[in-house]
Amino acid sequence: xxxxxxxxxxxxxxxxxxxxxxxxxxxxxxxxxxxxxxxxxxxxxxxxxxxxxxxxxxxxxxxxxxxxxxxxxxxxxxxxxxxxxxxxxxxxxxxxxxxxxxxxxxxxxxxxxxxxxxxxxxxxxxxxxxxxxxxxxxxxxxxxxxxxxxxxxxxxxxxxxxxxxxxxxxxxxxxxxxxxxxxxxxxxxxxxxxxxxxxxxxxxxxxxxxxxxxxxxxxxxxxxxxxxxxxxxxxxxxxxxxxxxxxxxxxxxxxxxxxxxxxxxxxxxxxxxxxxxxxxxxxxxxxxxxxxxxxxxxxxxxxxxxxxxxxxxxxxxxxxxxxxxxxxxxxxxxxxxxxxxxxxxxxxxxxxxxx
Amino acid sequence: xxxxxxxxxxxxxxxxxxxxxxxxxxxxxxxxxxxxxxxxxxxxxxxxxxxxxxxxxxxxxxxxxxxxxxxxxxxxxxxxxxxxxxxxxxxxxxxxxxxxxxxxxxxxxxxxxxxxxxxxxxxxxxxxxxxxxxxxxxxxxxxxxxxxxxxxxxxxxxxxxxxxxxxxxxxxxxxxxxxxxxxxxxxxxxxxxxxxxxxxxxxxxxxxxxxxxxxxxxxxxxxxxxxxxxxxxxxxxxxxxxxxxxxxxxxxxxxxxxxxxxxxxxxxxxxxxxxxxxxxxxxxxxxxxxxxxxxxxxxxxxxxxxxxxxxxxxxxxxxxxxxxxxxxxxxxxxxxxxxxxxxxxxxxxxxxxxx
Numbered sequence: 104x105x106x107x108x109x110x111x112x113x114x115x116x117x118x119x120x121x122x123x124x125x126x127x128x129x130x131x132x133x134x135x136x137x138x139x140x141x142x143x144x145x146x147x148x149x150x151x152x153x154x155x156x157x158x159x160x161x162x163x164x165x166x167x168x169x170x171x172x173x174x175x176x177x178x179x180x181x182x183x184x185x186x187x188x189x190x191x192x193x194x195x196x197x198x199x200x201x202x203x204x205x206x207x208x209x210x211x212x213x214x215x216x217x218x219x220x221x222x223x224x225x226x227x228x229x230x231x232x233x234x235x236x237x238x239x240x241x242x243x244x245x246x247x248x249x250x251x252x253x254x255x256x257x258x259x260x261x262x263x264x265x266x267x268x269x270x271x272x273x274x275x276x277x278x279x280x281x282x283x284x285x286x287x288x289x290x291x292x293x294x295x296x297x298x299x300x301x302x303x304x305x306x307x308x309x310x311x312x313x314x315x316x317x318x319x320x321x322x323x324x325x326x327x328x329x330x331x332x333x334x335x336x337x338x339x340x341x342x343x344x345x346x347x348x349x350x351x352x353x354x355x356x357x358x359x360x361x362x363x364x365x366x367x368x369x370x371x372x373x374x375x376x377x378x379x380x381x382x383x384x385x386x387x388x389x390x391x392x393x394x395x396x397x398x399x400x401x402x403x404x405x406x407x408x409x410x411x412x413x414x415x416x417x418x419x420x421x422x423x424x425x426x427x428x429x430x431x432x433x434x435x436x437x438x439x440x441x442x443x444x445x446x447x448x449x450x451x452x453x454x455x456x457x458x
Numbered sequence: 459x460x461x462x463x464x465x466x467x468x469x470x471x472x473x474x475x476x477x478x479x480x481x482x483x484x485x486x487x488x489x490x491x492x493x494x495x496x497x498x499x500x501x502x503x504x505x506x507x508x509x510x511x512x513x514x515x516x517x518x519x520x521x522x523x524x525x526x527x528x529x530x531x532x533x534x535x536x537x538x539x540x541x542x543x544x545x546x547x548x549x550x551x552x553x554x555x556x557x558x559x560x561x562x563x564x565x566x567x568x569x570x571x572x573x574x575x576x577x578x579x580x581x582x583x584x585x586x587x588x589x590x591x592x593x594x595x596x597x598x599x600x601x602x603x604x605x606x607x608x609x610x611x612x613x614x615x616x617x618x619x620x621x622x623x624x625x626x627x628x629x630x631x632x633x634x635x636x637x638x639x640x641x642x643x644x645x646x647x648x649x650x651x652x653x654x655x656x657x658x659x660x661x662x663x664x665x666x667x668x669x670x671x672x673x674x675x676x677x678x679x680x681x682x683x684x685x686x687x688x689x690x691x692x693x694x695x696x697x698x699x700x701x702x703x704x705x706x707x708x709x710x711x712x713x714x715x716x717x718x719x720x721x722x723x724x725x726x727x728x729x730x731x732x733x734x735x736x737x738x739x740x741x742x743x744x745x746x747x748x749x750x751x752x753x754x755x756x757x758x759x760x761x762x763x764x765x766x767x768x769x770x771x772x773x774x775x776x777x778x779x780x781x782x783x784x785x786x787x788x789x790x791x792x793x794x795x796x797x798x799x800x801x802x803x804x805x806x807x808x809x810x811x812x813x
Contacts, residue, residue, distance in 0.1 A: 105491030111498050114694060122484060122493045129481045136460030136775075138477045140653035140699065143466050143778065176531030176655065177676060180690035184674035206675075213672050293691055298495035300531065300655045300693030317568050319539035320561075321532060335535035336648055338655030339469060340695055344495065420491075423498065 108445035110435045111423035112251050112396060113273060114293040118440045121347035128343060139343055144336050153331065156342055159349035163357055166282050166305060173304040173324065174332045174342050179203075179272045179291040182302055183210035185322045186245075186268060186287065191215040192314050196241040196265070200257075201228045201250035202429070207270060208245070214316075215242070227429070228253040230388035234261060241265050242313075243286060249274035251294075252427040254398035254434065255391040260284045266310055274395050275303070276352060277439060278362035286310045294395070295361075295439045296352075297345030300338045352439065361439050368437045368446045369394040375450045382408075382457045386430055400432030409433075412456050419452045463800035465790045466778035467606050467751060468628060469648040473795045476702035483698060494698055499691050507698055508686065514704035518712055521637050521660060528659040528679065529687045529697050534558075534627045534646040537657055538565035540677045541600075541623060541642065546570040547669050551596040551620070555612075556583045556605035557784070562625060563600070569671075570597070582784070583608040585743035589616060596620050597668075598641060604629035606649075607782040609753035609789065610746040615639045621665055629750050630658070631707060632794060633717035641665045649750070650716075650794045651707075652700030655693045707794065716794050723792045723801045724749040730805045737763075737812045741785055755787030764788075767811050774807045 109116035128139040132148060142148055153174075160172045175181070183206060187195070193215050197208040199222035211217045218241065221232035228250060237244055243266040249256040251273045258278065261267070266286030275288070276295045282288065287306045293299040306324055320326050326334050352361060373392060376385045382405045386398040401409055409432065416424055426432040435449055464471035483494040487503060497503055508529075515527045530536070538561060542550070548570050552563040554577035566572045573596065576587035583605060592599055598621040604611040606628045613633065616622070621641030630643070631650045637643065642661045648654040661679055675681050681689050707716060728747065731740045737760045741753045756764055764787065771779055781787040790804055 104486050105489060107491040109492060109496055111496065114495055114497060114499060114691065116496055117493065122495070126481045126484045129477060129484060131459050134460060136462040137464060137777065138472065140469055140477070140648075141464055141466065141471050142469060144469060144654065176533060176693070177536065178531055178690045181532065181676045184676060210674055210676075213674055291691055293495075298695055299499065299691045300696055319565055319568055321536045321539060321565075335533045336469065336646055336654045338531070338693060338696070340653055340699075341655055341693070344695075422492065 107420045107422045112436045114299045116440045118351040124347045125344045156346040171328045173327045182289045183207040187211040187214040194241045196220045196244045198246045204247040231255045231391035243268045254387040254393045254396040256393035279358040297348045301341035365394045397435045462775045462777045467791045471795045473706040479702045480699045511701040526683045528682045537644045538562040542566040542569040549596045551575045551599045553601045559602040586610045586746035598623045609742040609748045609751040611748035634713040656696035720749045752790045
């Protein structure tokens with residue numbers, strides 16, 4: 104098999120063992136003679152998979168009592184309207200830290216008043232906006248903890264006087280999180296916890312049932328809580344692959360181990376950018392730097408060599424390092440499953456090109 | 459690998475070649491060194507997969523100009539509210555042919571008036587209700603073409619003076635369909651066309667944009683039409699496996715070949731029930747019988763032997779033949795990928811037990 108270094112921004116690299124185990128189950132689940140995708144979602148086999156996956160979420164994140172873990176279709180984008188449907192009675196506060204945060208706020212406007220209490224749109228979202236005073240009269244505060252496009256991340260659990268709702272699509276399970284500080288955490292699985300096709304929702308039950316509007320059955324979190332996400336046919340494959348990914352995280356030592364590995368990887372690349380390179384420079388504000396997505400461009404005097412570097416990097420097996428069009432340059436996504444050796448290979452490649 | 463006969467009602471049997479090709483792509487997509495679930499949904503590789511899958515839908519069903527094919531998360535159940543969001547201005551007509559049809563109608567009530575114009579609830583949905591006069595003053599007529607639980611099926615394309623919307627979750631691609639008679643056809647993929655985790659929507663563009671309400675972005679069909687279902691990260695794996703399943707259908711000779719095979723399988727089992735068996739009897743009205751789900755129970759004088767038969771059948775490799783709790787007895791689902799030899803094995807097993 105061709106050896107590559109997978110820096111894709113998502114869907115992205117996943118643990119090889121998770122992929123291999125899932126491929127095996129796809130061919131023959133537990134010696135049953137059936138593929139994973141040929142079994143009933145009401146079968147004991149799938150019930151065990153679903154339950155273990157929920158238990159791993161609770162164990163790895165230390166989710167307290169009173170919260171539920173849901174696995175839903177439609178991605179985080181569907182949650183933008185679904186959370187507002189369920190939680191927004193009159194007013195909500197949003198932190199505008201990137202385009203996905205803006206999209207979340209846009210959907211909420213259909214259900215009530217939206218106050219943008221902090222924004223970094225003035226500098227193309229190159230920093231994480233300071234969250235000052237949080238208004239007390241809102242139903243919730245919504246934040247996006249990591250901004251994939253711009254390489255910024257909050258990376259701490261803030262205190263909020265109102266229920267805190269966080270889109271953690273791109274940094275969930277990359278560090279320990281104090282879940283008790285949040286009313287709801289959600290995201291698409293396709294970065295650190297699995298393949299595309301399933302969204303995770305961690306929601307405090309006490310938060311629900313307060314809005315007056317009628318909620319369509321499939322958009323009501325209480326439907327999925329009551330049925331353990333099995334109200335209708337769930338994305339069976341994605342939940343299986345997620346379970347395998349979480350098993351791998353646990354085997355590595357859990358979220359503390361993930362945080363240490365992610366810090367090492369980021370330090371390696373940021374340190375090269377800050378202390379050595381004359382050709383590449385990071386784009387995100389240093390205090391806001393993401394450990395998941397490391398964005399960099401060529402310095403003024405080297406502009407124009409981007410394509411040449413891209414060709415050299417590709418030849419060296421680098422995949423997915425083109426920056427998002429709204430930032431330009433390059434982006435190395437360094438999610439949980441990316442080994443340190445891949446970051447080292449990228450730095451070596453950059454150093455060699457520079458010389 | 460253990461040899462079984464997979465009669466699961468869904469998720470269900472899929473073509474072995476589709477599973478094997480998907481498992482291979484899961485390990486290494488096109489020799490790229492990346493798993494299918496590790497690539498960007500914006501990559502050329504995935505674009506080609508998505509486009510081919512759309513093209514196969516259009517080719518196999520002969521979808522006319524003016525229709526779009528969408529692949530969405532959340533299952534058919536999410537479509538129950540989504541279609542009403544998009545299409546229901548004041549009033550809609552529903553045919554109540556089973557619990558899924560009832561669920562679809564229930565969601566529509568949040569958006570307008572629902573007229574149930576035909577129902578078979580008086581006899582536990584054991585027949586397909588006659589669709590008489592269709593009111594002219596409704597925005598659309600909704601039907602469920604196959605009722606998995608009760609083993610009934612419409613199996614023809616009716617003429618409707620108002621836009622016809624059909625949930626074809628469990629008989630899509632089992633026979634040629636005159637798509638031009640429908641305004642919208644939708645369903646979960648997890649029967650004849652792929653794994654759980656993706657819903658298909660075939661929708662006539664001229665039907666959209668007529669309701670006055672604001673529609674959340676992810677629930678607006680126009681969002682997904684504009685972005686070829688790539689507005690947000692799609693269920694990549696499920697779309698790949700669907701493409702492989704459709705390739706198999708095409709290689710078998712398309713929907714005409716599927717219809718002939720499905721007829722043969724159903725004839726074999728129904729004919730045994732009608733003409734030979736003294737122990738088993740079909741539950742669905744003969745004129746309404748499904749070619750996808752064949753429901754039967756034990757006759758009065760043999761009641762009580764269900765468990766014994768179930769054990770014998772299991773030992774003979776039969777999987778998934780327990781009937782739904784609301785009908786009881788047995789159900790053999792005979793979707794596209796089930797070979798005739800599996801139905802023969804079931805009939806042999808029933809005959810042997812009876813003797």
